[in-house]
Amino acid sequence: MNEELKVSKIKNGTVIDHITAGMAPIVLRILGIGKGCSDTVIVAMNVKSHQIGLKDMVKVENRALAQETVKKIALVAPHATVNIIKDYKVAQKFKVELPSELIGVVRCPNRNCITNSGERVSSYFTVESKDPLALRCHYCEVLVDGASVDILL
Ligand SMILES: [Zn+2]
Known part of the structure; x- marks a missing residue:
């Protein structure tokens, strides 16, 4: 990850990383983020990734993801990882997974x-x-x- 992205940390919330490049806007829709959202949201698109070439990333403050939401993200970004951030640290990290x-x-x-x-x-x-x-x-x-x-x- 480059320096600029490291700087924009969130205190508490969720970071969805390794989103398939170009899918961040759809992930935002799945998260219900749009007009009226007052929490900090950081979106990065087409960032270089060692694992998947280019990737998108979404950071949302004060947000936990429901299981249904994780399933929906897995539909559009099968390689995404979810990081739960507490007090600027990764408290939990998991890969999205599509159920059968x-x-x-x-x-x-x-x-x-x-x-x-x-x-x-x-x-x-x-x-x-x-x-x-x-x-x-x-x-x-x-x-x-x-x-x-x-x-x-
Ligand atoms: Zn049918």
């Missing part, structure tokens, strides 16, 4: 799918491949890839 099943996380693109019928049926996808992403709808069996994944926000 996603319930109520992704919208099915098939209009005729029962999950889009207005019935109270949550979307239900099984993860056939994590990277590249391939999800199969449990009900209509449509296949969704990374480019067409529609995350329920």
Whole structure:
């Protein structure tokens, strides 16, 4: 990491590192960060990384991530790492991980799918491949890839 990024530390919150380059804006949407957010948010895009070439990074003050949020981030940034920061130090660090099943996380693109019928049926996808992403709808069996994944926000 270069010096400039080291300087912009947060006191308490979450640092999401090794985000797939270009995905930081989507991660911000998943985090619900936009107008009205008063906490400090630091976004870095297209930073050099030894591991994945170029990466994005998001630092959010005073924020812990719900499990659902981590799953959503794993959908768009399968190599992301989450660092929980307490008093400027990394208190906990883990890699995002996509579970084998996603319930109520992704919208099915098939209009005729029962999950889009207005019935109270949550979307239900099984993860056939994590990277590249391939999800199969449990009900209509449509296949969704990374480019067409529609995350329920
Ligand atoms: Zn479906």
